[in-house]
Amino acid sequence: MYSIETENLTKKYGDFVAVDHVSFKVEKGEIFGLLGPNGAGKTTTIKMLTGLTPPTEGEAIIAGYSIRKNPIEVKSRIGWISSEVILDDDLTAWENLEIQARLTGVKNWKERATSLLKYFGILEFANRRTGKFSTGMRKKLEVSMALLNSPEVIFMDEPTIGLDVNTRATMWNLIREINRDYQVTILLTTHYMEEADSLCSRIGIINKGKIIALGTPEELKARYGGDIIEIELKNGANVNVGLENAVVSNGKVRIKVNNAETMLMDVIRAIGSDNIKGIKINKSSLDTVFINLTGGTIEEQDFDARKFYAMIRRARR
Numbered sequence: 001m002y003s004i005e006t007e008n009l010t011k012k013y014g015d016f017v018a019v020d021h022v023s024f025k026v027e028k029g030e031i032f033g034l035l036g037p038n039g040a041g042k043t044t045t046i047k048m049l050t051g052l053t054p055p056t057e058g059e060a061i062i063a064g065y066s067i068r069k070n071p072i073e074v075k076s077r078i079g080w081i082s083s084e085v086i087l088d089d090d091l092t093a094w095e096n097l098e099i100q101a102r103l104t105g106v107k108n109w110k111e112r113a114t115s116l117l118k119y120f121g122i123l124e125f126a127n128r129r130t131g132k133f134s135t136g137m138r139k140k141l142e143v144s145m146a147l148l149n150s151p152e153v154i155f156m157d158e159p160t161i162g163l164d165v166n167t168r169a170t171m172w173n174l175i176r177e178i179n180r181d182y183q184v185t186i187l188l189t190t191h192y193m194e195e196a197d198s199l200c201s202r203i204g205i206i207n208k209g210k211i212i213a214l215g216t217p218e219e220l221k222a223r224y225g226g227d228i229i230e231i232e233l234k235n236g237a238n239v240n241v242g243l244e245n246a247v248v249s250n251g252k253v254r255i256k257v258n259n260a261e262t263m264l265m266d267v268i269r270a271i272g273s274d275n276i277k278g279i280k281i282n283k284s285s286l287d288t289v290f291i292n293l294t295g296g297t298i299e300e301q302d303f304d305a306r307k308f309y310a311m312i313r314r315a316r317r
């Protein structure tokens, strides 16, 4: 039983393809992560799935309903938490919930709202203006609002962006708890590898509008992982790296190896110690999965399609 099924979901803005034939399925009760760098198409995907923008091509079925043919049925079965502010700080928590109830057409909302506030331990603050809420309290209220209409699926666009470490941990727990206690399927986006790794049962890695890898964190690490030796070259170093699995970009050479420690001396010899400014070793993790798939880190935007596809072909062998 799937809560989300997308088939060739595509969004074009003019000639620009922001989301490019994305197909994936999310089982009921899963926490699914869309992981990708800035501009990858995460928010655009969520906007299509939540009915905020129509797809140019393709289809998605949410909780059994088509986003194209039954958008109203879809909207009544989903909750949504954006990365932007959604609370009205001039209103109390209770008033924010009332507005949410009206927007989503929930009739007997008061009982549900009370039980949610109780669940999150913020019932005593129901009549306080949210302008006076701490970040953690705000997050709890936002999640309460998303749960108000008893949705089957909640979409969260970068739920922990900009949060300090403690509040991020709180939010991770909240996500796990509502998934367990309210049996809600969750699709979240993130560009934090460790977040996807820790929270998600499965992950779709999205880059330039395309899903480039899909699986459990363990599957992704087994398939695309491996250690990475990263050599920063001195300015003007002209190196012809004759090493297998080496990618050169932005003055850095990244080499995928099975075990970085045992290969390091060979790599230094091949590049020539005179050419080297610094060395970094990345042990296998979702980070290295992303580097292996794209030849760049998730923060970097440099992208060389030719090398990228060569990498993918190599990774698949």
Ligand SMILES: Nc1ncnc2c1ncn2[C@@H]1O[C@H](COP(=O)(O)OP(=O)(O)OP(=O)(O)O)[C@@H](O)[C@H]1O
Residues within 6 Å of the ligand: 013, 018, 036, 037, 038, 039, 040, 041, 042, 043, 044, 045, 191
């Ligand atoms: N309304 C729009 N008109 C034109 N281009 C758009 C529009 N919305 C998004 N884009 C472009 O589509 C691409 C994908 O944007 P999107 O917001 O989905 O990325 P994202 O993965 O959410 O990135 P981020 O991590 O920065 O939030 C970007 O190149 C963006 O500039």
Ligand SMILES: [Mg+2]
Residues within 6 Å of the ligand: 042, 043, 044, 157
């Ligand atoms: Mg976004």
